[in-house]
Amino acid sequence: MNMMDRQTDSAASPLSGKTVLVVEDEVLIAMDINECLEEAGAHVVYGRNLRQGMQRLEHEVDVALLDVSLGHTETCLPIAQALRERGVPFVLHSGDLQRLGETISNIGAPVLEKPCDTSEILQALQGAMQRVG
Amino acid sequence: MKDQAHRSPAQGETRAQQFENARSQAGQVSLSGESGVLFEQAMAQTRMAITLADPNREDAPLVFVNRAFRELTGYSEEEIIGRNCRFLQGPGTDPAQVRKLREAIASEEVVIVELLNYRKDGTPFWNALHLGPIYNDDGSLRYIFGSQWDVTDVHAARADEKHARMMEREISHRMKNMFAVISSIVTMTGKLDGAEGLAEKINARIRSLGRAHEAMLEVSFTEGPTDPRKLFRDLLHPYAPMGAGSVTLVGGKVPLDSNVVSVLALSLHELAINAVKHGAFSVPDGHVRLDWSLEEGPDGEARLGLGWTETGGPAPGNGAARKGIGMTIISRMLALGEGDIQYDWRPEGLHVEIHFPTSL
Numbered sequence: 373m374n375m376m377d378r379q380t381d382s383a384a385s386p387l388s389g390k391t392v393l394v395v396e397d398e399v400l401i402a403m404d405i406n407e408c409l410e411e412a413g414a415h416v417v418y419g420r421n422l423r424q425g426m427q428r429l430e431h432e433v434d435v436a437l438l439d440v441s442l443g444h445t446e447t448c449l450p451i452a453q454a455l456r457e458r459g460v461p462f463v464l465h466s467g468d469l470q471r472l473g474e475t476i477s478n479i480g481a482p483v484l485e486k487p488c489d490t491s492e493i494l495q496a497l498q499g500a501m502q503r504v505g
Numbered sequence: 506m507k508d509q510a511h512r513s514p515a516q517g518e519t520r521a522q523q524f525e526n527a528r529s530q531a532g533q534v535s536l537s538g539e540s541g542v543l544f545e546q547a548m549a550q551t552r553m554a555i556t557l558a559d560p561n562r563e564d565a566p567l568v569f570v571n572r573a574f575r576e577l578t579g580y581s582e583e584e585i586i587g588r589n590c591r592f593l594q595g596p597g598t599d600p601a602q603v604r605k606l607r608e609a610i611a612s613e614e615v616v617i618v619e620l621l622n623y624r625k626d627g628t629p630f631w632n633a634l635h636l637g638p639i640y641n642d643d644g645s646l647r648y649i650f651g652s653q654w655d656v657t658d659v660h661a662a663r664a665d666e667k668h669a670r671m672m673e674r675e676i677s678h679r680m681k682n683m684f685a686v687i688s689s690i691v692t693m694t695g696k697l698d699g700a701e702g703l704a705e706k707i708n709a710r711i712r713s714l715g716r717a718h719e720a721m722l723e724v725s726f727t728e729g730p731t732d733p734r735k736l737f738r739d740l741l742h743p744y745a746p747m748g749a750g751s752v753t754l755v756g757g758k759v760p761l762d763s764n765v766v767s768v769l770a771l772s773l774h775e776l777a778i779n780a781v782k783h784g785a786f787s788v789p790d791g792h793v794r795l796d797w798s799l800e801e802g803p804d805g806e807a808r809l810g811l812g813w814t815e816t817g818g819p820a821p822g823n824g825a826a827r828k829g830i831g832m833t834i835i836s837r838m839l840a841l842g843e844g845d846i847q848y849d850w851r852p853e854g855l856h857v858e859i860h861f862p863t864s865l
Contacts, residue, residue: 398764399842400771406841420842421864443762443864 388413717770775831785818815854
């Protein structure tokens with residue numbers, strides 16, 4: 373992809389100019405996701421654990437991508453609840469569907485299974501925004 | 506396990522009083538007259554299943570069993586007395602263990618075996634069986650004493666442990682395979698796309714990641730601080746010109762998370778590759794000292810501090826000018842995890858300081 377393509381992409385992307393909250397405890401995965409979102413013209417606020425994710429809610433967020441399992445013991449559930457109260461759409465991202473199946477279905481949001489392509493993530497976030505908007 | 510048969514001494518009794526009481530009680534015992542009664546009472550109370558077999562009679566039948574034995578096996582006294590104790594054996598009993606018992610009895614030795622036995626209702630249990638000879642005053646064999654304890658729980662725990670170890674090996678095997686498959690895909694794609702050099706760079710990073718996670722496979726991250734020495738060794742030795750001799754590792758146990766392992770692996774990989782190309786690992790006498798310690802970050806969060814010191818290699822010159830892709834990856838990765846990295850191109854070799862949270 374050359375620079376020209378990228379620019380047209382970001383202008384066309386529904387994520388352009390939006391603020392996206394990303395909560396993900398694997399920094400390497402976060403690095404990849406955040407860069408793709410930024411390339412699509414989005415502004416990323418990032419939290420690498422539950423505490424930071426909650427703190428980032430001080431920002432006005434348009435849509436969020438939440439890693440379900442955070443650290444050994446925590447899940448993104450409190451963040452999901454806070455987002456729901458505010459009517460902010462979000463997508464769950466999990467590599468552990470088997471173990472977290474119940475938690476995930478209780479939250480009741482679209483789910484992406486890790487590992488997944490960043491283009492799928494962009495699409496899912498766009499889809500989530502459209503459903504609300 | 507509390508043995509109810511052991512009564513605790515009355516409260517307020519001093520040790521000296523206890524001793525005195527025990528002595529006076531012992532004095533009242535006429536061993537010849539009362540030992541039978543005492544034996545009966547002790548046998549009835551103990552929770553250890555106890556048997557006596559008579560080796561002087563045909564097929565060494567059981568002549569005495571206590572209450573605990575009847576409870577353990579589910580048989581009544583009439584069903585037991587007069588039979589050889591092999592009636593507890595069944596299809597799952599290991600013949601080798603039985604042979605061991607037989608040999609010990611024949612040679613009048615004490616033996617302890619763990620045997621799969623069966624209750625009257627057919628349920629199996631693991632029996633830790635102790636057999637030993639009891640002699641008459643004249644030295645002739647009088648009884649074979651047996652004590653048995655149900656160790657089914659211990660066996661189950663051991664089986665769980667064995668299963669866990671098997672799973673660990675299986676996971677290790679699958680993980681190695683997975684990393685190998687990923688590597689092959691990268692190499693193949695690189696070849697077909699005319700990007701072999703790029704494929705090799707990617708592969709080297711994947712291999713380091715694989716080594717790091719392999720090294721940490723036996724570590725349970727939830728069980729507190731771990732020694733990262735094996736991790737560092739496995740990561741650095743492949744790049745060190747003299748292997749272990751080119752690397753000094755200094756530091757103790759630190760809390761580590763699996764996602765921290767990835768960050769550590771890639772960071773150290775880039776530093777090692779850089780040393781191979783430009784630094785201490787480019788000459789046989791070059792040396793890298795890696796030290797690490799636990800620090801407290803600005804917000805009280807535990808942080809890992811790493812010091813990377815190269816010596817004996819060529820003077821690094823202005824390394825900042827050639828900050829490559831690897832360095833860029835480390836910087837971004839650490840920044841995202843609220844860590845930082847500082848390079849100091851000293852004349853004697855590169856010195857790097859890395860700090861980041863122990864739990865990302």
